[in-house]
Amino acid sequence: VSVLSVKVGTAHRGGFAVRWFGAGDFNIYSAMGKASVPRTDRELKVTLPHPKALKPDARVRWTLKASDRFGKPVNGEGTVRIFDRSLEYYVSGAGSWLAGLYPERISNSGGIGSLFNSRFTDIPVKEGLVDRMLSLFDRELKEEKLPSLRINSSRSGHRRFFGRGMAQTLSAGYEDESFGDMAEMKSGGANLAMSAPAARSMGRAKSERFNGEAVLTKDKKAGGPPVAVRKDFSETAYFNPQLKITGGKGPFSLRLPERLTSWKIDAAVITRDVKKGTISSAVVTRKELMARLDIPRFFREGDRSEITAVLSSQARDELSGEVTLQITLDGADAAEKFALAGPVKNFTLKPGGSAALRWPVTAPRGIAAYKVRVIARAAQLSDAQENDLPVLPSRERLIASQVTALDGKGTKELRLTELEKEDKTRELESLHLEVQPQLILTVLNSLPFLVHYPHECTEQLLNRYVPLAITNSFYKTYPALAAAVKKIPKRRTLTPAWERDNPVRMMTLLESPWENLSKGRESSLPVVDMLDPKLVRAEKEDAITKLAGYQNSDG
Template sequence: QRATNVGYTALRASMSAAEWLTSEKSVEITVATTTLDGEGQGADCALKIHRLKQPAKAQRASLTGYQPYPVRRGRRVADEAPKPDPANPNSWELGEVVAQDGFNTDAAGKATRTYQLPPGPYRALLTTQDRFGKEVTALLPLTVLDPKGKTLPLKVPNLVAAPKWSLEPGEDFVALWGTGYDEGRAFIEIEHRGKLVQAFWTEPGATQQTVRQTVTEAMRGGFTVRTTMVRENRAYLTARQVGVPWSNKQLSVAWEHFVSKLEPGQKETWTAVVTGPDAKKAVTEMVAALYDKSLDAYLPHYWTGGFGVFRYDSSSLTSQFENVVKQLRHLHGNWFTDYRDAHMVYRSFPEEIMANLWGYQYFGGYPDGKAHGLLPGMAGPPGKDGAAGPRGDKGEVHDMEARVGGERSSMRAMEAPAATAATVAPVTPAQTPDLSQVSARKNLNETAFFFPHLVSDAEGKVKLEFTMPEALTQWKFLGFAHDRDLRAGLLTGDVVTAKDLMVQPNPPRFLREGDVLEFTVKVTNQSATAQKGTVRLT
């Protein structure tokens, strides 16, 4: 089953860039052109980068949300774009073009362009055409910052940004706070495990400041950064969680020897290697299982990749700005309301009669001569001679004679000589194989193995010895390793059991006395060469 997307254009264009952009490095924009189904397609593109027209000063956002009123020309609404929202950079008008470029995306629909931009707000505009000549466009907002500056180059009330919000111990967390007002200060807090690591006011006279914090091993689980600024009767409250993952509790489990295609009944030995975060071999315990993957169609089976017992930091402090919009409210008194029952009941026929009239076609049938939707025991529509048809069971009228005759006729096979052996290709008696030595597959277990307690050696190697069942299917492997320090890792894989020459019988599901049987067998050759042999039915 496959879904196909249909639209007014046959091409889709998109652009992406990093969230943290500075004037110290070139801005890298990735362009992608694909079909509506997501397949890459080359296109001729033109890209322009506009500087945005900022308002004269930063303005606070509306409490009810920006709602531009339509422009009217008499009684007619003018077809004009709404005025930009001063507090939303995405609605600001385009200004001068600071960079433009023409290029082609490759066969996969990918292209990368770099531009050196000064600090400020920008919007990238991509224009291309599909194979029918229809125009396709894409927009990308860009905000370029200057971490070394003292003034925020963006007319917005409040801004908090960082290169990344997840770090490892030993790295320095860097964040940037700024305001587009001519002057303003904020209170910065860094909290870890309920205690303040840092708490300070930004420098007076500066509308932009860098926040730094060294991440230590004790900060695993993360910490919280909060900024608070009040301006023009509006509170700007920002709280961000900085992640410091428990990467030291993760094990890497990889295959050293693994065969993904096996024969039924084959004996095999797999070897996995477990290493720690420092790439050193780790002595661990492991539980492993291999089962029929088709069982996931009923209920998918997964194992955890680690122990969820480690602490993740979160702040219990919540801040809320109480200056909100208040609608008209009831203050005192009430209006007397008189309630009267206005329920009306109409006369109607009993349900037994109505059920036969509406939707069940009691007095009529369908073109196929059957009465659809009859209740059990209800008479069907009159036949050609005026007599009522057979009674319905489970909402249909059965033609038993035609049904039985159809089943018997479908079970009759073509006349064929009774033979217990069929020759696929003429062979000499010396080449005829001894089919008496061939036995049917018997081990059709759905679980190939389950090893609850495997222990790795000093080199971190775990060996799994097993015999595959004889079922021809796809198998799913799950392996979970852990050590005494609660470090853990998960290994998964898929295995297929198949034979170069397979026989798949297709017998009838049931027979009746007197039927002539035609037994069909499907022989599948998956090898690279043609095969000849003998098939015998016993």
């Protein structure tokens, strides 16, 4: 038994490894152990005092506190995120980027035994890279290997496959440091710049639909006082990427959304001398009596389904009361349209219990955006929630098209025979006629990307020049065309914004998450306006000039 003592000092922060080996009975034994040494000098103590439970829509003012390991307050910047814990399903295990500033040292020190079989060095190769590699292996074998204790302080040794001599010989043009150890130490500060996320916005997140005031409703049948209706169901309660920490304190205030949920709180602090600290906790928004709607995102016309209200109790005593379901359209009662029967139901909840109440409904005909509200009362306790419930069409849109050509002045009658056929299942709700005066417009819409492709090899320059030359010749041959394109409205996007008075477009937008696309598709690449004759001519000359520069003197 051999005991070796190592005095762990500040230089060992980040961890170190110890390899041992021994020999006996013509066998060699070796192993490596790793010791973790925390970087306590780089850690901050971060706290964020807050209650464990709050009511929805509560206004709070909290203070993020930070101090060093000696308890002295520090100055710096903090990041605070408060979001619905259900979002952790999508980013499970995602931690703060600060954790990557001081990673644990990685050691992969290897050992070579004296029984190494080197018969492959007899391969008769006398020149080239293989010969150089074999000679380096032979040199490595001849070097004396003494028993040693190695404390690996390099941040990463995964590139050291061979000995020092081989690394230097095969890496011509690299620095003369053990194949990258010093290079890694020189670039050690790169992690800080690469890992820091760009702060895109500052301040608390707010729901676009939330007007900042609690909405009150009065249940006429219950005859009680107004009940605050919860409408703001934002998933992000607060986000501040740059909270100033002065004297160890960073105060901030927020207003919690009206969700009944558990909120995840993540906070991190960093100082000018790159000391860091993080904290993670949770706060719950709840009431003694809670009512929650469980409804689909939308209905189709004629759908048969159920609207469910889930009631929960956090009270100490048994609760008995009644719950009311309301369906409105533009503020007017629309329960009859859904064939809603018995909107008022009684309930009884045991302490900590829950119950689900259901109402069968049938979606009416006609496209509309309804609102569904549930109101629960039990003695002095109450809760109410309101959600949107759009009814979308259950039919297909019929599309018919026809192509014709006009040469000069003339008139032609277009008949869409597909729509003239009798169909008892068809319901005429609206008609939209779209006329494309020139098929060339479709081609022109595809040209901007082609004529400004981000590469300038000969092939791409030729692909750029040809459409520019053709378009430029059109403008020269037909001056009326050049005059006509000047009347077309200018835009900065590749595609035009959707017409807000077009019912077909609006219905597509209602049924799909294409809000950004409806504003026009943008491009990070420069776009050439093919409807500008002067710009087309200038781009054409630029392309042909570059092509001529690529051509050799012999053609």
